[in-house]
Amino acid sequence: MELELTEEQTSFQQTTRKFLGAECPIATVRALETDPIGFPPEYWRRGADLGWTSLLVPEGDGGGSLSEHGLLDLVLVAEEMGRMVSPGPLVPVSVVASALAEQGTTAQRAAVLPGLVSGEAVAAWCGPDPIDAVPAGDGFTLNGVARSVEAGAQAQHLLVGARVDGGVIQLLVPVDTVGVTATPLGGLDLVRRFADVRFDDVAVPPSAVVGDAGAAAEAIERQLQIAIVLQSAETVGAMDRIFEMTLEYLGDRYSFGRPLSSYQALKHRVADDKMWLEACHAIATGAARAVATRADDAAELVSAAKVWIGPHATELMQDCVQLHGGIGVTWEHDLHLYLRRATVNRVTYGTPEDHAERIASQVLGAAS
Amino acid sequence: MTTDVEPVEEFRRRARAWLADSMPPYAGDADARFDDGRREVEKGLQRRLWDGGFAGICFPAEYGGLGLSVDHQRAFTEESLPYDMPFSLNVPTLGILAATLVDFGTHEQKLRHLPAILRGEELWVQFLSEPSGGSDLAGCLTRADRDGDVYVMNGSKIWSSAAFASDYAMCLARTNWDVPKHRGLTMFIVKIHQPGIQVEQIRQVDGSMEFCQEFFDDVAIPAADVVGEVDDGWTVATRLLIHERNAVGGGSPYTSGRSTGHDSSRHDDTLARMVQESGQAGNAHARQLVAEAHVRQLVAGQLIQRVTQGVTIGAMGPPAGSLMKLFAATNVMRRYEIGLELAGAGAAAWPADTETVAQQLSELTLWRQGLSLGGGSNEIQRNIISERLLGMPREFAADREIPYRDVRRGASPSKG
Numbered sequence: 001m002e003l004e005l006t007e008e009q010t011s012f013q014q015t016t017r018k019f020l021g022a023e024c025p026i027a028t029v030r031a032l033e034t035d036p037i038g039f040p041p042e043y044w045r046r047g048a049d050l051g052w053t054s055l056l057v058p059e060g061d062g063g064g065s066l067s068e069h070g071l072l073d074l075v076l077v078a079e080e081m082g083r084m085v086s087p088g089p090l091v092p093v094s095v096v097a098s099a100l101a102e103q104g105t106t107a108q109r110a111a112v113l114p115g116l117v118s119g120e121a122v123a124a125w126c127g128p129d130p131i132d133a134v135p136a137g138d139g140f141t142l143n144g145v146a147r148s149v150e151a152g153a154q155a156q157h158l159l160v161g162a163r164v165d166g167g168v169i170q171l172l173v174p175v176d177t178v179g180v181t182a183t184p185l186g187g188l189d190l191v192r193r194f195a196d197v198r199f200d201d202v203a204v205p206p207s208a209v210v211g212d213a214g215a216a217a218e219a220i221e222r223q224l225q226i227a228i229v230l231q232s233a234e235t236v237g238a239m240d241r242i243f244e245m246t247l248e249y250l251g252d253r254y255s256f257g258r259p260l261s262s263y264q265a266l267k268h269r270v271a272d273d274k275m276w277l278e279a280c281h282a283i284a285t286g287a288a289r290a291v292a293t294r295a296d297d298a299a300e301l302v303s304a305a306k307v308w309i310g311p312h313a314t315e316l317m318q319d320c321v322q323l324h325g326g327i328g329v330t331w332e333h334d335l336h337l338y339l340r341r342a343t344v345n346r347v348t349y350g351t352p353e354d355h356a357e358r359i360a361s362q363v364l365g366a367a368s
Numbered sequence: 369m370t371t372d373v374e375p376v377e378e379f380r381r382r383a384r385a386w387l388a389d390s391m392p393p394y395a396g397d398a399d400a401r402f403d404d405g406r407r408e409v410e411k412g413l414q415r416r417l418w419d420g421g422f423a424g425i426c427f428p429a430e431y432g433g434l435g436l437s438v439d440h441q442r443a444f445t446e447e448s449l450p451y452d453m454p455f456s457l458n459v460p461t462l463g464i465l466a467a468t469l470v471d472f473g474t475h476e477q478k479l480r481h482l483p484a485i486l487r488g489e490e491l492w493v494q495f496l497s498e499p500s501g502g503s504d505l506a507g508c509l510t511r512a513d514r515d516g517d518v519y520v521m522n523g524s525k526i527w528s529s530a531a532f533a534s535d536y537a538m539c540l541a542r543t544n545w546d547v548p549k550h551r552g553l554t555m556f557i558v559k560i561h562q563p564g565i566q567v568e569q570i571r572q573v574d575g576s577m578e579f580c581q582e583f584f585d586d587v588a589i590p591a592a593d594v595v596g597e598v599d600d601g602w603t604v605a606t607r608l609l610i611h612e613r614n615a616v617g618g619g620s621p622y623t624s625g626r627s628t629g630h631d632s633s634r635h636d637d638t639l640a641r642m643v644q645e646s647g648q649a650g651n652a653h654a655r656q657l658v659a660e661a662h663v664r665q666l667v668a669g670q671l672i673q674r675v676t677q678g679v680t681i682g683a684m685g686p687p688a689g690s691l692m693k694l695f696a697a698t699n700v701m702r703r704y705e706i707g708l709e710l711a712g713a714g715a716a717a718w719p720a721d722t723e724t725v726a727q728q729l730s731e732l733t734l735w736r737q738g739l740s741l742g743g744g745s746n747e748i749q750r751n752i753i754s755e756r757l758l759g760m761p762r763e764f765a766a767d768r769e770i771p772y773r774d775v776r777r778g779a780s781p782s783k784g
């Protein structure tokens with residue numbers, strides 16, 4: 001997180017924290033484990049009222065940000081949601097809302113943004129990998145499967161990339177279009193829902209195309225960057241909370257007549273954990289700033305965040321489990337909820353290894 | 369007196385033009401080929417900065433600096449990247465010793481030394497560690513006994529960088545043996561090259577001779593050269609160590625130009641070049657390793673920015689500097705490990721008549737502990753982070769509330 005927030009940002013952060021603590025405590029998160037949607041719709045609408053879904057949408061479309069860069073406001077929400085392992089489709093809704101706000105036609109914006117901003121509707125982003133499309137009449141016919149789409153079975157709108165005639169386009173497809181099937185998947189996180197979304201001979205009109213055809217690859221890259229910035233902020237928020245809990249536990253728990261926190265073997269591990277945590281904060285913040293300002297090194301910093309944060313988040317949390325002892329591996333303790341979230345975030349929107357390869361391509365050139 | 373501060377961007381433009389006219393281009397390996405000749409070149413470069421009005425950007429104007437902000441310094445450093453700079457003056461002279469002098473020196477001490485330092489005329493070093501002391505800096509046995517207007521110093525210091533080529537040191541010595549260890553120390557300014565001080569260079573595992581041991585034999589130090597209060601040298605030393613961690617970690621406001629040596633955020637394409645030259649650029653494992661090293665540099669840079677900002681605005685306490693130091697030290701170790709893996713058999717043997725990257729890397733690997741030991745070992749940084757930053761209980765110490773003369777001590781090796 002940024003170390004210096006504006007007054008508005010601090011107040012927004014506090015409001016979000018209070019709301020999550022009161023309306024969606026961890027007991028509620030646990031109770032949603034078997035819920036097919038994975039989040040209470042009313043909770044999501046009220047979160048939207050607080051501004052969660054408005055920040056990447058311009059005022060003309062019913063949105064508005066607190067600071068110059070809405071993304072730097074939005075990472076505060078992602079971080080708070082990480083701290084409470086909160087439910088809700090923040091990443092896909094934000095990615096699609098921002099894509100439409102930046103590139104959507106007037107009709108697309110009018111059709112989708114009000115619902116997303118109010119929290120009444122959900123959108124899913126079918127990821128950076130395109131499916132197949134062939135021209136058919138004025139429009140296109142889509143075939144293929146978008147795998148592990150977050151909120152794919154909860155969404156009313158899908159933003160999907162498609163390969164057509166050797167190029168890439170992006171399409172906005174209502175989920176109730178004939179031939180679209182979202183199959184919910186099981187998953188590691190108790191409340192984060194993924195689905196495989198199948199497109200069988202799905203006919204879409206030309207009005208479904210989002211943005212200029214030639215600019216789709218760049219737009220998809222930006223969507224990926226936004227997704228990763230939010231994901232990174234969420235993971236870092238989760239790490240922050242786990243670290244606090246562990247530090248407190250080590251102070252409270254006594255063995256051999258002294259607090260665990262007095263043992264140097266443990267203090268030194270905690271020091272390393274703190275260093276990793278601050279490094280995660282640092283690279284997450286660096287990536288967020290770069291994407292918000294469209295800096296030249298945005299892609300590089302985003303991939304660096306993926307490479308660094310994923311493995312260090314799970315390592316830190318596993319170490320916190322070890323520091324808790326047996327209670328840390330029980331279902332009753334909340335640690336595993338955080339570990340689940342961090343693990344899911346580590347491997348989605350590209351694994352650390354995928355992103356290391358992106359970095360390698362930049363440093364060494366493409367692999368031959 | 370109030371004056372309008374030059375806006376950062378104007379300062380940046382002025383610096384850019386001046387640098388282009390005044391400084392030679394960066395040769396790329398200045399710190400790797402450091403010797404006495406290079407040292408003289410750097411003193412000359414510092415003098416150019418002074419003559420051009422760009423020396424000591426964050427130092428007080430009263431003592432020859434520019435009295436500008438960290439943002440000005442950062443802008444200058446960014447503009448200076450293509451140029452050769454007096455890199456070795458940054459650490460320890462400017463970033464550690466001059467910084468400590470700003471905090472604790474008397475008006476006369478600052479007047480006497482800071483402008484000279486900023487002109488490149490004085491190189492400084494710290495005399496803290498002792499052969500018997502290890503990480504226990506306050507367990508200092510070098511003594512300074514008051515005799516009229518002077519203190520008479522006897523003892524030995526070790527692990528000082530390039531003391532043989534330096535002019536002055538800040539030296540911690542025991543002035544009171546009847547109080548607990550932290551309360552009987554005093555910091556002195558010591559002129560290095562004078563009768564009674566013998567400087568010996570120590571050969572390191574990589575063959576380098578930078579580090580020194582000093583022996584003091586009835587050296588007379590004027591009482592006016594006490595830094596801070598008598599018997600309160602630990603306060604000065606503590607601040608010096610904070611400056612050291614910031615400077616070594618790459619986050620000092622008092623240093624100018626790209627960081628060199630062990631700064632893990634520095635851009636370095638050595639590994640990438642080696643991978644390309646050895647035909648491994650298509651190897652997936654090698655690509656992952658190169659990417660990891662690159663990411664570590666990026667993360668180090670972001671961490672330095674974060675901690676520097678945090679300490680500046682008060683969101684983090686000064687002990688947060690240890691985060692940068694520990695990160696840099698562990699980063700270096702991992703980087704050389706990656707280098708060794710990528711170098712393969714080239715790290716064992718090389719053509720006798722050419723210098724290869726693999727050779728450089730394998731020799732550096734022997735020395736990879738340098739940053740993990742110098743400037744406070746990793747273990748000490750972990751103590752500082754856990755105790756000072758996170759508030760965990762302090763380690764038990766058997767020497768805390770008793771007069772230092774009664775503290776048990778082990779046998780003193782001549783070097784150790």
